[in-house]
Amino acid sequence: MKTMDYDTKQSSSLPAIEDSVATILQAIGEDSDREGLLKTPQRVARMYRELTSGYRTDIHEIINDAIFASEDEDMVLVKDISFSSLCEHHMLPFLGKAHVAYIPDGNIIGLSKIPRIVEMYARRLQVQERMTAQIGKTLFDVLKPRGVAVMVESVHMCAIIRGVKNHSTTMTTTSMFGSFKEDRHLRSEFMEHTANTSRTSIHW
Numbered sequence: 001m002k003t004m005d006y007d008t009k010q011s012s013s014l015p016a017i018e019d020s021v022a023t024i025l026q027a028i029g030e031d032s033d034r035e036g037l038l039k040t041p042q043r044v045a046r047m048y049r050e051l052t053s054g055y056r057t058d059i060h061e062i063i064n065d066a067i068f069a070s071e072d073e074d075m076v077l078v079k080d081i082s083f084s085s086l087c088e089h090h091m092l093p094f095l096g097k098a099h100v101a102y103i104p105d106g107n108i109i110g111l112s113k114i115p116r117i118v119e120m121y122a123r124r125l126q127v128q129e130r131m132t133a134q135i136g137k138t139l140f141d142v143l144k145p146r147g148v149a150v151m152v153e154s155v156h157m158c159a160i161i162r163g164v165k166n167h168s169t170t171m172t173t174t175s176m177f178g179s180f181k182e183d184r185h186l187r188s189e190f191m192e193h194t195a196n197t198s199r200t201s202i203h204w
C-alpha cells in the first residue's frame with residue numbers, strides 16, 4: 001500500500017510532560033510533594049500519551065489489508081461509533097458519536113476498521129471539524145469508494161465546565177466526499193439514517 005501523509009507526530013516525551021505537570025501543580029499553589037500528588041505527574045504523562053496515541057498510529061497497520069472485493073453498490077453505514085478527543089484550544093475532552101457511510105466501488109472494508117480510523121484521529125489534539133474531515137478523507141483514500149459521508153455529534157467540556165458553561169449544546173459536523181458531495185439525494189438519505197440516533201446519551 002502506498003504511504004500517504006497522515007499528519008503524524010512520532011515522538012512523545014514522558015519525562016518532559018512529567019516536569020511540566022509538576023510545574024503546573026506548583027503554579028496553581030499545590031504542594032507537589034504531598035502524598036496524593038506524588039505520582040500525579042507520571043500518571044498525567046501516561047494519560048496524555050494514551051490520549052494522543054493517534055499521532056503514532058500507522059494507518060496501514062490498522063487497515064491490515066482488510067479490504068475485500070465486493071459487487072455491492074449500496075450504502076454501507078456504521079453508526080454510533082463512540083469516541084473521546086481533546087480540543088486543541090483548552091486540552092479538555094469533547095466526546096460523542098461518529099456516523100460513517102460509504103458507497104462501495106468494487107471493495108468493502110472490514111467493519112472494525114472504521115471505528116479504528118475514528119480512534120486514530122480522535123486520539124489527538126483536535127477541532128471537531130478537522131477530525132470529521134480527516135476520518136472521511138482517510139476512508140476515501142484507502143478504500144477508494146464512490147463516496148464517503150461522515151457526521152460527528154459531540155459535547156465539548158470546554159463549553160460546559162468553564163467559559164460559556166452551556167450544558168445543553170451539542171455540536172454536529174459533517175464531511176462529504178465523492179458521490180455524497182455531488183448527489184444531494186444520497187446526502188439526504190445519509191442524513192435521514194443518522195437522524196434517529198440516540199442523542200440523549202451524549203447530553204450532559
Ligand SMILES: Nc1nc2c(ncn2[C@@H]2O[C@H](COP(=O)(O)OP(=O)(O)OP(=O)(O)O)[C@@H](O)[C@H]2O)c(=O)[nH]1
Binds near residue numbers: 087128129158163
Ligand atoms: N469550531 C470549533 N471551536 C471549538 C472546538 N473546540 C473548542 N472550540 C472553541 O474554540 C474557541 C477558542 O476561543 P478563544 O476566545 O481563543 O478561547 P477562550 O477565551 O477560552 O474562549 P471561551 O471558550 O469563549 O471562553 C472557543 O469558542 C471554543 O468554544 C471545535 O472543535 N471546533
Ligand SMILES: [Zn+2]
Binds near residue numbers: 087090091
Ligand atoms: Zn476547547
